[in-house]
Amino acid sequence: MGNEKGLLIVYTGPGKGKTTCALGAAFRAVGQGLRVLMVQFIKGSWHYGELDAAKLLGDDKFEIRPMGRGFVKIGSAETDPEDIRLAEKCWEAGRAAIYSGNYDLVILDEINYTISYKMLDAEKVVEALKKRPEQVHVICTGRNAHALLVEEADLVTEMKEVKHPYTKGILAQRGIDY
Amino acid sequence: MGNEKGLLIVYTGPGKGKTTCALGAAFRAVGQGLRVLMVQFIKGSWHYGELDAAKLLGDDKFEIRPMGRGFVKIGSAETDPEDIRLAEKCWEAGRAAIYSGNYDLVILDEINYTISYKMLDAEKVVEALKKRPEQVHVICTGRNAHALLVEEADLVTEMKEVKHPYTKGILAQRGIDY
Numbered sequence: 001m002g003n004e005k006g007l008l009i010v011y012t013g014p015g016k017g018k019t020t021c022a023l024g025a026a027f028r029a030v031g032q033g034l035r036v037l038m039v040q041f042i043k044g045s046w047h048y049g050e051l052d053a054a055k056l057l058g059d060d061k062f063e064i065r066p067m068g069r070g071f072v073k074i075g076s077a078e079t080d081p082e083d084i085r086l087a088e089k090c091w092e093a094g095r096a097a098i099y100s101g102n103y104d105l106v107i108l109d110e111i112n113y114t115i116s117y118k119m120l121d122a123e124k125v126v127e128a129l130k131k132r133p134e135q136v137h138v139i140c141t142g143r144n145a146h147a148l149l150v151e152e153a154d155l156v157t158e159m160k161e162v163k164h165p166y167t168k169g170i171l172a173q174r175g176i177d178y
Numbered sequence: 179m180g181n182e183k184g185l186l187i188v189y190t191g192p193g194k195g196k197t198t199c200a201l202g203a204a205f206r207a208v209g210q211g212l213r214v215l216m217v218q219f220i221k222g223s224w225h226y227g228e229l230d231a232a233k234l235l236g237d238d239k240f241e242i243r244p245m246g247r248g249f250v251k252i253g254s255a256e257t258d259p260e261d262i263r264l265a266e267k268c269w270e271a272g273r274a275a276i277y278s279g280n281y282d283l284v285i286l287d288e289i290n291y292t293i294s295y296k297m298l299d300a301e302k303v304v305e306a307l308k309k310r311p312e313q314v315h316v317i318c319t320g321r322n323a324h325a326l327l328v329e330e331a332d333l334v335t336e337m338k339e340v341k342h343p344y345t346k347g348i349l350a351q352r353g354i355d356y
Contacts, residue, residue, distance in 0.1 A: 015335040017189065017199045024195075024202030031231030053209030056235050156340035157193040163334040 112142025193337030290320025
């Protein structure tokens with residue numbers, strides 16, 4: 001990337017396509033010779049297509065680290081300390097990667113979610129992103145992006161759900177949804 | 179994909195991320211063993227990262243065909259017959275691929291744009307998509323998705339621009355924007 005300044009990009013909103021968009025950005029970046037890491041703050045129990053596709057590109061080009069665990073139950077009274085511990089662990093991995101000099105683009109997948117559920121402190125995260133090595137691009141995904149993050153970001157796209165297949169009774173599809 | 183029914187997906191709206199999202203969907207699909215084609219209805223003069231990344235995955239897995247030419251000038255009084263000819267050619271390539279049995283996912287990148295500029299007939303396109311082999315997934319991208327397409331689609335996500343780097347005076351960045 002030479003001396004270009006890295007961008008801070010946020011994909012948020014209730015619609016589908018936030019992680020998908022980050023995967024597309026990673027794919028494009030790999031094609032331009034950038035080294036990419038995606039830290040997945042939320043991990044599903046299913047099999048992810050992106051993990052196999054990343055292997056096809058080569059681990060030295062696009063590395064995906066599924067960390068954390070599933071989404072918390074809506075309506076949970078309190079944040080589970082174990083979720084906080086895992087969110088901190090993910091953030092530490094992401095932060096270290098951003099500062100390591102080993103990656104040109106670091107994707108913090110679903111970090112917005114963990115911030116909005118108070119598993120991570122927004123101020124701490126934004127402060128570290130602000131001071132990052134200036135050539136590193138960062139993408140943060142997840143619903144309800146924090147106002148501090150939006151303020152600091154260079155690009156924010158909100159995904160709005162116009163129509164969703166589940167409302168038509170179609171289940172999640174392998175290769176498309178995961 | 180076995181006997182699963184293919185989805186018709188639309189990424190539209192003024193925000194950035196429509197083509198990027200389609201690339202991410204392609205990437206994920208390749209990881210699940212699907213064969214993917216992207217027909218690019220609009221071609222820029224710059225070098226695309228996705229072309230090189232697709233080569234890394236393998237042409238038998240993800241093929242990208244840059245066709246058409248650049249966006250028309252805003253305010254052009256009439257549609258250039260050459261643009262119509264190219265849009266028809268792209269559509270014919272996409273339609274043939276959808277019906278060929280050679281692809282599980284076909285991405286018609288920026289087809290919405292060509293329809294909204296009357297280079298292609300919406301009714302004709304939607305009719306062909308409706309009658310497609312039922313296991314084939316199709317993704318249509320571009321601003322101003324036609325109402326007929328939205329009506330037929332299983333999933334429609336609208337990308338809304340909350341914040342754009344060009345408004346901050348940052349130019350398009352290699353590896354991120356193209």
